[in-house]
Structure formats: structure tokens, C-alpha cells
Amino acid sequence: MITTGPEIEVVDVVKTYPLGEGDVVAVDHLSLTIETGEFVAVVGRSGSGKTTLLNLLAGIDRPTSGIVRVAGADLGGLSESGLAEWRGRNVGLVFQFFQLLPTLTVVENVMLPMDFAGKIPAHQRRDRAQELLERVGVGDQAGKLPATLSGGQQQRAAIARALANDPPLLLADEPTGNLDSHTAGAVLEVFADLNTEGRTIVVVTHERDIRSIVGREIVLADGRIVTGEEAVTA
């Protein structure tokens, strides 16, 4: 179901997980709107519901109740295959542990989402993948297998993969959580650059320094938004 409006709209969403004899509430009646072009950081302690919120935005999890509208689609109305197709065209996902396919080279990993979505003509895919890798600074690693790259290089390649289909929305779950501070800074710089192009970015992070580059910081505690303040741009 395609609708128009803000890039992300979360209305009174509850997400519970069964655990033992009862349920754990991960997201508790949360409402949120993120406009197109925003760069938002979602922060909070462990177990505050950050990753669950990101998974709800990516269609990885379905809400127990409430509405999640992202990139013009009501995710509740899409099947699993529909969600996969929607993600391929509208969302770039970046994970903490890079998650590149081990048997494909770096450039092939970047081309794979193009293959799935079919948005980019086949003959342009390799060049585009190479360009994206150049852009994130790992163009010279294109022909290598992921296992031969450092953590920072793999995460840059994962960002290039997330950009493969030129999605309007980037969702990143602890993208710097597995990197040293220097590399983490460089990766965040890449996100900042991408935001300047008008892309909406939501990053779940523990990084204290992120406030300096994001437009808004949402603090979660016990599945609820504690504060949703505008960040101070450096």
C-alpha cells in the first residue's frame, strides 16, 4: 500500500516479544515522524528498544500494534516477499557486523542488490558498484573477497552496497560498533556526506560523538522516546 507524506511515520507502535511465561515490551506506544532528508540518531541504553525500532522501520520486525509507514509504504500491508522487494528499492541497510556475503567479491556484493531490484540496467551495474566503492574509499579492494579486508573497509563496502539502488532511506544499526574510533569517525563522515545529498538517514548508535553530525537525536528508554531534541551541528 503506497501513501505519500513524511519519509517515516510511526504511529502508536507497540512491539512485544514472548519470553518465558510473559511478554517483554520492546517498543511501548511509540510515535515518531522523520521528514525526508533528516539525519537522525537513535540512542539509548542496551535494551531500550533502539534496534527493535530500526528493525520495525526496515520491515524486519512487524509491530504488535500500531502503524509503520516508511518511504511511502504501510509496512503492515506487505508480505515478506513484498517487504524484500520494497527494501531492495527504498532502503539501504547497514549492519554492525558488515554482513557481506563471503563467497562474493566486494564489487559483486555491491552489485547484488541491483540484481535483486532490477532498477539499474544490467550493463551499468558493475560500473556503478565500482563508483560507489570509490566513493566510500575502497575502490581498490573491489576484486577481493570480504574476508581479506579490514573491519573498516568491510563496513565501507557494506555502505556502498546499501547505496546500490540509490535508496532514499539509509538505516544503520550500530555501523561503527565494531570499529576503532578513527575508522568509526571516517564511516560517520560518509553518512554525513550522504545526508547532504538529501538522503534520509537513521542510525542506531552508542557513539557519543554522533551528536555533532546528526540533525536530530532520539533517546529511547524502556521502549519509549525520552527526548527527541534537535542536535547541535558543529
Next chain:
Amino acid sequence: MSGLMAVKLRRDLRASWSRFVLMVIAIAVSLTVFGGILSAWASVGRETTGAYMSTGPASATIVLQKGLPPERMAALAAAARERGGVLEATGRGQFTGQIVGKTIPLQVFLAAPQDPMRMARFDVRQPSAGWPPAAGDVLIRRDSLPLLGVTVGDTVTVTAPGSEPVRLRVAGAVYDPSLAPSRQEQKGFGYLSTASLATPLLDQLKIQVAEPGQDVPTPNRDTVVAMAGDIARWLQDEQRVAVREIQAPRPYAHPHQWQSDALMGSLLAGAALALLLSSILVATMLNTLFTQQIPQIGIMKAIGARSGRIARLYLVMTLVVAAVATLLALLPAVLLGRDRLESSLQNLGIEATSLAAPWWTYALILLAGLALPPLISLIPLVKASRTTVRAAIDHHGGASNPSGVVARLSRLRGLDRGLLMALRNTIRRPTRFLLSVGLLACAAMVFVSGMSLGTSVQAVEEERAARRYWDVSVRLAEPAAMREVTDLVRRVPGVARVEGWNSAEAGVAARGQIPVTRTYPDQGHGRVMLDAVPAGDAMFTPPPMAEGRWLEPGETGAIVLNQNLRDTTVPDVTAGDTVTLYAGGTSSSWRVVGIAGEREGDIFTTAEGFAQAMGQPVQVDQLRLATTDTDERTRTAVADAVDAALSGAGFTVAAANSVSRNQAISEGHLGPVIVILLGIALPLGVIGAIGLASTMSANVLDRTREFGVMHAIGARPKTVRRIVVAEGVFLALASCLVAVLPVLALTAVLGASFGNLFMSAALPFRVSLPAVGIWVALVIVGSILATDAAATRASRITVREALTYL
């Protein structure tokens, strides 16, 4: 499939090449065996039927009570040919004689020189001459020559019942694929023109019957029996020729067709089971691979792959395995098929016209090889391709939510913590657990059932041996007065007791009807015998009765029918009924006093009853002797001494042998069946072991992170290793428990089918306890060995390796 997915497929195959090689080997080996046996089975049927039908076998043989001169028989045959539905008719004769100086009987087929040999024919191969042989010449079936110890050109003296011995020159060798092999029958076959006999008589009217409007023999035995009955009645009523019986064997079926079908069918079933098990094994291994790839599936889903694309990737992977295995198996299957075909036809005494298998066997091999593995892998394949991103994120190996069983196992008290962990781990993945257990249980089922069949056969043999109360058997060429013969034999040193038997070919029918039997031209297959059992101080003990009672001493006009004979010949007859019995050239009415639940024998009567029916004094043609010592040396010495004593007194001894020889012949017939079953069971066991190794390897891969964590919190490699090995052993033991009921069921089914095929009754139900013990030991040792590699790997997983595992 897109180029990148093809690249991924290629590299995934390369990354796990050893497992794919194992899968290909498992499928290729079982497909080779299945394809080979399938093509041999299909070709044996074609060749056997083709060779048999090339002889133009008679649809039925109407056996007369007394032989007629060839001219009279030719006139009757000509008249029979005029009847609608009769394609061909001819008069023939037959007798069982013996070459003087040889112990093997010679069955002689007799035809008039002018017989056109349009039916029941044979090829004269050496020299290449046709029918008829010159007067004084005999043709011998080629495979009878070595058995009889004669060669073409030899001159032999042949004894015939009721006539003087005849000197004949072996003029040629004959190829006759309508008969069972001489070696198996322990009988020679000869072909003689009536011109070689002084007063030839023909007592068989052979006919070929067709359906109305058809010009080929009918495959419908009912039509044959009806037509033969009509002609028999015409002979009796209008020609005043008494008919003894109608012999109508199964149309279009070689006498040993059933044996070949049974053996090939068993092999084929075993090969199909091996193929099924190896497909299950491949499905298990692929399931492992899919499980290992769940994180990658999650990533692909996260970046836009739909379930269909993932399914196509893994379907192609499965098809690649199936296709490579099928290609590898095709040529060996063809070669194996040809080898089996040649060997089977050699056993049947048939020359192949072509070794090529029918086209549909190739199609079936391709279909089985290409379709079975993907079909069996379909459920894990679809399940893997439908994995959601959430499920992939949550995937850490074992089940995310412990099942009730696992939870209950956690509460077991008194078990070592490590063993408890292993026990829980064994059933953490129920599908994989069931697949592995099923695989091993199938192998256990075939192994134990196969061995149990051997035990059942052995039990029958022991039962027979227990009943075989005699040490030496003697067969006379012609019946002789009982008292005279037994008194003579009792005087031979080493003889403790003597018992005389007599037997005659017979036919049984409901009262007033002509007996119809399934007897083949060799007069052996399908033949019914009337046995005169000894009385008085005889060693013989009556068999158990299914109905009615056993014969009273000296009782006449009474018979006991074997249960199998009753069921197949006169099914409506019960104890107390009266039947018509044709024996010794006469027909008479007999009262059925009982039905014997016995494996051997057809019709029993007393020696007095037999004598009365034959119109002669009490005679014997067989002797059963108990010797003073039962060692083989004594038995052989007594057999030789009795032979000499009887021959010296003017009796012609056809054979005098120790019972050990008969036992050897019987075991020789059953041995191959047991070897075949074990031959099927052992590879299945190997497939099961490979399956267990694969499962344990998968379990370890699945839980790489878990083992890393265990190492991180201080678990020693030895502890981890012990847990993994214990899991394998638990799985193996579970398979043994699961196999119990299928083993009992398959043992019963095999016992019933093989027993009915080979011994006319279900085998006694026996479960081989040594086989159970061997299998349990094998499966435990096998599980330890099969788990060893996985356990070693688990014990060596580093924390770092575990954390980066994808």
C-alpha cells in the same frame, strides 16, 4: 538465475566441495545399482519371454492315459487343428529314462519324424542339422551334455520304462530355452524320433490356443484351460481316448521366470531403497548447507531478494548435484545392467538376442537421478528460502525456543551435566534429528530383516533337517516289491532301519472332472506327485494337520492333500470330500480325510491304497535308510554298499546318496537369496553412517558460535569433544529404537513373500538376535567414528572464529 547468483552458486559449490562430492558419490553409487538392476530386470523379462516364446511352447498338453500309435495321434491332432481357436496341434511323447552307467536321469522328448516342428520346437546347434534325427540317433540338450558326461558322437544305452534298453548315438546338441537349466534340475534332456523306437507310442496332444480372431497364442490361461477341456472331452466322448490330465502352465512364462523375477525384483527393491536413502542423505546434507547459509539468506532478504530467487539458487544447487551424479552413474549403470543380464540369462540357460536395455529404463534412470534428490530436498529448500530476516538474525544454531521434550530433558536428575547437554542437543533440531534417525533406522531395518530372513531360512532348513530322519536315500529305476527290497537292504552292514516309499505322477480334480495342472513340459515344474507313505515300523512321522486327520495304517481309498496343493488346484475341497485322482494310468475316486499343513509333498496315501490304485502289489521306488553311525563316511559307505547289493540282486538303482548331498543342493538354491539381501543391507548401512557423519558435522557447524562461547567461558576441548560424540551415540541409539517396529514388519513381509515364492509357504517368523547385536554395535562404533571429525572440529573452534562465523 542471474549472473551473480550463478557466481555465488559456483563459489558455494567450490567452498563446500567435499560435501558435494560426498553427495554426488552417494547418489551416483545408489543410482548405478538401481539403474543396473532396473535395466537387467527389464531386459531379463524381455529376453526370457522372447527365448521361451521362440520355441512356440504349447498352450496346453492333453496327457492321455495310454499312448497311441503316431499315425492315430497325427489324425487326432489334425482334427483338433480344425477347431476354431486352435492355432496348432501335434502329438508328442515323453519318458524319463537313464543312460546306463550314469546317475543323472534323462528325460526324453519324442516326436514323429514327419512332425513339422511348428510348436514346442528347439534348435539343433551342433551339427547344424534340423529335425528329424536319423533312426538310432538322439539329440541332447547342450547344457545336459556336461551333466550327463557325454559328448556329441558318443554312443549310449538308454533305459526306458516298459521297454528294452536302446542304443543311441548322440548326433547333436540342442538349444532349448523352454526348459529350466539342466544343472538346476539335475536332469538331462534328450530329443528322439519315434523312428528310433521299436513300438513307439505318443501320449501327449499339444495345442496352441488363440483368442477368437487372433493368430497368436493367448496369454489368458482360462481360455487355454477351457479349450483344452473341450478337446479333452471330445477325445473321451467321441474318440474313446481316456485323458489323464490337462497340463496348462502359465502362458508366456519360462518355468524359471518367477525365480528370475523374484530375485531381480528383490534386488530392484533393495536398489530403490538405497536410492531413496541416498536421496534422503543428500536432502539431509543440503539441509545442513541451507541451515549454514541462513545468515546469508537473511542478508540477501535484507537487501531485496525475494524467496523465489533464493529458492531458485538452492534448487539449481540441488539439480547440479543430481545432474552430476546422474551423468556419472549412467555408463556404470548400463555396464552393470549388461553384466547382470548376461549372468541371469546364463543361469536360465538362455542366449541373449540383445543386451540393450529398453529405452524407458534410461528415461527412468534419468528421472530418478534428476528428480528424486530435488524432490526429497524440497521441504528444507522451501523452508530455507522462506527464512525471514528476523529468523536469520535470531539464527544461532539450535532451536530458538526449546521444545517441551528439551525442557523436560533439562529436568532429568542424576545425569552428568555434559551428557545431559548432549541429550538435549540431539533433539534440538527436530527435522534434522528425524532425517538422520530415519536414515539409520532404514538401514537397520534392511540389515536386521535381511539377516532375519537368513535366520528364518535356516530355521526351515533345521526344521527339514530335524524331519530328515534318514541318512541315505535310494531311488530305483523301476518299482519293486517292497518286502523283497527292504529285506535285502536290511542285511547290508551299517543299515539300522529301512523304509520304502513309492510315488507316481498324479492329477487331482473335483469329482468327475479332468485334472488341470500347471505342469511344464519337463514334467517337473508344476507337477503333482502321489506319495505312498510307509507304514508299520516306519521312521516317518505324519505332518501337522490343518484339517481332518492323518491316514490310518493300511487304509485304502483315502488321501491327505497338502494345503498348498488344495489351495491352488481344488480350493473348494475340504476334509471329507471326494475327489477324482488320476494316477498310474487310471482314474478313481478318493476320499480326502485331511489337509496337511506341510511345506513338502502333494498328495499322500498309504502303501496299500497306492497299490490298490495302481492295480499292483505293494511296491517301492524309493528307500530311506537310517545308518548305524551318522557320520558322512558311514553314510557314503552304506549308500555304495546298498547300491552294490541291489544291483547284484538284479535291481536297477537310479541313485543312492547320502542326505548331505541333498542338503547341499537345497542350500545352494537359497544361499544366493541371503547373499543378495545382505548385499543390499550393507551399503545401506554405509549410507546411514555417512548420514550420521553429515548430521554431526552440520550440528557442529550450526553451533559454531555456541562452541566458541563454551571455550570462552572455560570449557576444555576434551569436554566439548565428549559432548559432541555423546550426541552422535544418542542419535544412533534413538535410530535403533525407531527401527524396532519397521524391523518386525519388514521381517514378516519378507518372510511371507520369499517363503511363498521359494517354499510355497510363509517362512517362520524369526528376528536374528545376532543381527540386532551386530547392528547396535556397528551403529554405536560407527557413530563414534562418524562423529569424530565433527567432534575434533568442535573442540578446536576458537573464540575468534566463532565470533566471525557467518
